[in-house]
Amino acid sequence: MQHTRIHKKWALVTGALGGIGQALVKEFADEGYHVIATDIKVSNDKIDNVYFLQLDLEKFVVNELYATEFYQKVKEITNGTGISSLVNNAAIQILADTSSLTREQWNTSFNVNLSAPFFMSQLFLDDLTTNIGSIVNISSIHATQTKKEFVAYATTKAALSSMTRNMVLDIGSKIRINAIEPAAIATEMLKAGFDGKEEQYKKLEMFHPLGRVGTPTEVAKLAVFLSSESAGFVQGACISASGGIQGCLSDPS
Template sequence: MTKRLENKVAIVTGGSAGIGAATAVRMAEEGATVVVFGRREEPLKAVVAKISAQGGKAAYKVVDVSDEQTFVDAIDAVAKEYGKLDVMVNNAASYTWGGITEMSTADWHANFTTTVDGTFWGTRKAMQLMQENGGSIVNISSICGTFGTAWMAGYSAAKAAVTNFSRAAASEGALSNIRCNVVIPGVIETEATAGMLSDEKSREGTAKLIPMKRVGTATELANAVLFLASDESSYITGASIPVDGGRSSDLHTAMD
């Protein structure tokens, strides 16, 4: 291991499964002390146990990111316990399905409470804690926020907001050496995408839309987050990096 995050303290929200869990594991492999946030205790315990079994350093906190005070207090507690916060990964998200004409206002708002508000609260608190020593904030958007996805209008709008909010945060944080970047996943094989990849026909249909002709893995996404969290990306801020097998660069297939 190269220990690219040696002596760094990192928080990963939505860390109990999928992209968040893979990110926590990779960061710990590279030397970070990682605290994973999530709403479900048993999966969080499993992630921490996996990291510990590999010789890494990790802990967890049961946190609902949509509850502002609880979330902010949990971030403060991590910084107090470990003496600092170097990396903040805002990965937690919420979404609803449904057509626009049938969508209730409550369902529309449900897409924003965790995805946008949580990203704002996490970024704001991290920036406050990083004023003296700098740090890296990585926010997770989605290809839905780049092109929009039918039946997921609220989620698409929320993820677009995450991307543009992060650009503004990068501009404000730059003078304090606080970097803020965005990773934009395409189709990544996780529990959240299991439904759309449930059989070989569905998987092949999805793969046809991707120039690399396959879906991505959570570890491939986590590697991009790791790079942005590390000092290797020390002159990169305000960037939006797609991790999607080339789909966002292929406008024809992206619009199909």
């Protein structure tokens, strides 16, 4: 059966101003997509075929009118055709011990990292179905392996990966939905955290069997592939992009 292809493909990327987000925007644009880039921060950058919309994901989750207004803005930008690829990339990482984590920190983590991807997917479900589109959720290695003080972040990512698998049962063959679970990625934020700690950064690299951390571009290229027809039989997958660290034990030996 031949599907009618839409003339202009639109991708929507959340968290577009972060390290991985910027790479996602660039890769989708380079692949011929027109990109709607959203972030809570404001951007005045002018990039060909990229349209920036400021978006507060917590407000998006709790305020249905705000979400509806956002949908209408996207409809206007796309001239009514809607998006064919949704990349739920935005996340917040609040570090706190179980004994001190506040209700506000817990709820913010779940609103941004889990509820926003769900309601964003729900909001664009009809458009994505019409355009034979796909959803890519940027999860994390923390969905399965984590460390101290990551209880809120890791729990949201585990739930996001689970949601990816479970939504397939509802959406069936309408659209595809998959997740990427990256390990350490060399974003500016990660590198800033190791400023003046070169030995510790080298140790982090060596923890990965590949001998290095990943790049934002590698995550972005995988997202573009998962959004493409070449990944047509990939459905409900949570794909590790971990440089092999996912199989490692941190033994003292």
